Amino acid sequence: MPVRGYPKQSPEQERIRGKDTRELELDDTDKSVYEVVNGLSRNPKRIVREYWLFGKSMQEIAWAEKLSKSGVKWRIDAVKDKVARHCLNNVN
Numbered sequence: 001m002p003v004r005g006y007p008k009q010s011p012e013q014e015r016i017r018g019k020d021t022r023e024l025e026l027d028d029t030d031k032s033v034y035e036v037v038n039g040l041s042r043n044p045k046r047i048v049r050e051y052w053l054f055g056k057s058m059q060e061i062a063w064a065e066k067l068s069k070s071g072v073k074w075r076i077d078a079v080k081d082k083v084a085r086h087c088l089n090n091v092n
Contacts, residue, residue: 029087032083032086032087032090033083033087035086036079036082036083036086037049037079037083040079043065044075044078044079046065047061047065047072047075047076048075048076048079050064051072051076058072058073058076
């Protein structure tokens with residue numbers, strides 16, 4: 001299942017009362033995010049999942065990963081850029 005919450009949190013991605021998330025369809029952007037995140041190495045993948053999927057703050061992630069807050073921000077921003085490039089390339 002793709003990481004939820006980036007680059008948008010659509011109503012389809014939020015929990016809907018009485019609906020199972022497996023019944024929801026993924027759009028092309030969700031598939032692109034899924035492909036990019038699954039292509040990451042273990043550490044960046046863990047950082048972005050904690051940030052996007054579990055909603056942890058950069059400070060919490062920095063403490064758990066023994067990194068600086070700016071190091072965590074840099075990694076998350078790098079993944080955002082990678083996702084954006086991948087999504088834009090798939091549009092054409």
